[in-house]
Amino acid sequence: MNEAWRYFLLFFGASLVANILLIRFIALCPFFGVSTSLETSLGMSISVIFVMTMATSVSWIAWNYVLKPLGVGEFLYIPSFILIIASLVQFVEMVIKKTSPPLYRAMGIYLPLITTNCAVLAAATESVKPGFFTKLNVPYHYGFPEALVYTIGVAAGFSLVLILFAAMRERLELAPIPKFFRGVPIAFITAALFSLAFMGFAGMFNL
């Protein structure tokens, strides 16, 4: 398997085959909370892609140069990553507020929301301790470029599903739905059907 093909597989697998929302059911809170309108879901998606990429880069460095050499990573990775990611998001928020007010207005309200979003933590954890993809022909230990590609894949999958789902929910608002299913219940049912459809991607890999 050549290098480019492997990166493609990693990206494809992370975004669609093991979609973080519909296959692994991580980060369902923003999935249902922010998907009520297309506009907010777009803002959220951009922020998640941005934060996830940064968080994973920093976490990967912390793992490979501090936690792993000290031999404490196995039990300390979750508290450390939460600490790192939360501080990073705060830092990024400050920098954006100072340097680019328009970007802050577009992204600012979502940044505190995803401080320690479970999807961000999951991507950071998976990039240093790949669990889901050990069955694929990728090495157990991701190098830095692989970790990046993997994270961007996860974030892209998150954004894709969030935006598609928001578009669906905007239509559901006006659909004649029985009273007791209006709002979140019908959204859950739709998400379940959506998830079934995404299971079709699982067959695309020859494990």
Add this chain to the structure above:
Amino acid sequence: MDWSLVWKAVISLAGFGILLGAILAVASRRFHVETDPKVAEILDALPGSNCGACGLPGCEAAAEAVARGDAPVNVCRAGGPDVTLAVGRIMGLEVEAGVAQVAHIHCRGGRSLSPPVAFYQGVSSCRAAHMLGGGKACPFGCLGLQDCADVCPVSAIAFDEEGISRVNVRRCTGCGLCADVCPRDLIEMVPSTARVFVRCRSQYTGKKATAVCKVACIGCRRCEKACPADAIHVQDGFASIDYEKCTNCGDCAAVCPTDSIQVWVGREGHPEGGEFVVPEKKKRPRKEGGGREKPEAREEAPPREGGEPS
């Protein structure tokens, strides 16, 4: 036990903490953004429910607009006079406080009182249903498709089993969003001191009105004659009260033949803050002169329990 591992764990986590804390401390200096301290103060004074009734995207935007001078100090309709006073104090302005307002819905003809004449099956919205006539016998009555409840930022409007919306005066902030959205113009913003309400806006009079709804205002003008303060007048077929003149005596409710005028009685323990009652009817309304004391209230005939938002 391997103590070195414990030390390593403590040192690495503490190291992360100190390092990141230092970075954030430096960054907060380095990237400090000067903001108007008034914005934070005004934001504290605003209700913070982000209802959007002011036309600005949320309370923070409203606070910024007021601090900049782009919005008046009474920008917050929902907050009422208290908030206006507080914001005015922050901005250093003398403000005359008005009276807080609450929403009142001018219809009580539910399904059993004004039965449907057609079955509406379109988009579930009063504004859509109104364009097609709505299906209700009374063409002026509440359609019960909850546009007002959907738009209410504080969930103060609930619908009873009759399909009529009711306002929880404890929660209502008086923002007026529901009054803007009602296609039949049934919601009026009234002073929170008002106690007597005409609960109908049917433009039909006499028999035509009672044919479509048993509790309609028939435009008989008995209330006009009973009112000692000249506050109630029949116009366009229904009575309406001028709350600048109304003294809350309830004489109009006592003479109303269809009980469409009712008195709101605040009750401490009631989930909606009170309920409508019909004062005892006067058999001969114009025999005795007085009648200024509040008539003794009796419970209204149809049951009015429940009513928490579904």
